[in-house]
Amino acid sequence: MSAPAAPDLLALDRVAQDLLFRAARTANTFTDEPVTDAQVTAIHDLIRYAPTAYNGQPLRVLLLRSAAARARLLPYVSSGNRAKTASAPLVAVLAADVDFHERLPELFPHRPQARDWLTDRAARAEQARFNATLQIGYLLVGVRAAGLAAGPMAGFDAAGVTGEFFPDGRHEALLLLNLGHPGPDAWRERLPRLSTPEVVRTL
Numbered sequence: 001m002s003a004p005a006a007p008d009l010l011a012l013d014r015v016a017q018d019l020l021f022r023a024a025r026t027a028n029t030f031t032d033e034p035v036t037d038a039q040v041t042a043i044h045d046l047i048r049y050a051p052t053a054y055n056g057q058p059l060r061v062l063l064l065r066s067a068a069a070r071a072r073l074l075p076y077v078s079s080g081n082r083a084k085t086a087s088a089p090l091v092a093v094l095a096a097d098v099d100f101h102e103r104l105p106e107l108f109p110h111r112p113q114a115r116d117w118l119t120d121r122a123a124r125a126e127q128a129r130f131n132a133t134l135q136i137g138y139l140l141v142g143v144r145a146a147g148l149a150a151g152p153m154a155g156f157d158a159a160g161v162t163g164e165f166f167p168d169g170r171h172e173a174l175l176l177l178n179l180g181h182p183g184p185d186a187w188r189e190r191l192p193r194l195s196t197p198e199v200v201r202t203l
């Protein structure tokens, strides 16, 4: 596992590799250029094929586009994140549907009894959070595939956002995501990444 990096071993062309990973950054500022509903649909149409346990797909996305919706969110956002959330053309609240199991007879039809394995709410919520978080990773890459920049933020009052936007009691807010085109001074110097030998071991 100490071989040098070899981008040519990857099936994806270099332009796509850079777009999705090497040149992609976490944006802290955004231009006014809007993110359209059609772009959001194109992103979701791509990333919905990525895998989840039981094919359960627990991620739910609430888009906050209007000024009124944004004003409801800002009090729950940490002070360091408030300015970028206020200026992003689109903010998504990424949440887990704790009752995702209700759809399993349709989404996992060869094992319809899977729904009944998930009757315990606490265990189900853990599954929902884990798989929705995986889907958030897919979503970040999908946003980049659309040529947009993403700004994920965990610095917010998740319980407060859940209460404000999901009063039904079946969803849990996990992460906020600013979306748009990067603005001036959108990022600082790239931070170091761990090397392959530090991360990967072979037995």
Ligand SMILES: Cc1cc2nc3c(=O)[nH]c(=O)nc-3n(C[C@H](O)[C@H](O)[C@H](O)COP(=O)(O)O)c2cc1C
Pocket: 024, 025, 026, 027, 081, 152, 153, 154, 155, 156, 175, 187, 190, 191
């Ligand atoms: C789950 C998650 C939560 C994050 N929360 C915040 C946050 O609350 N505020 C913030 O400024 N950046 C946040 N970030 C951004 C990270 O600090 C950033 O992605 C990382 O330093 C890599 O930056 P780069 O993509 O520009 O290389 C978060 C990123 C992720 C994936």
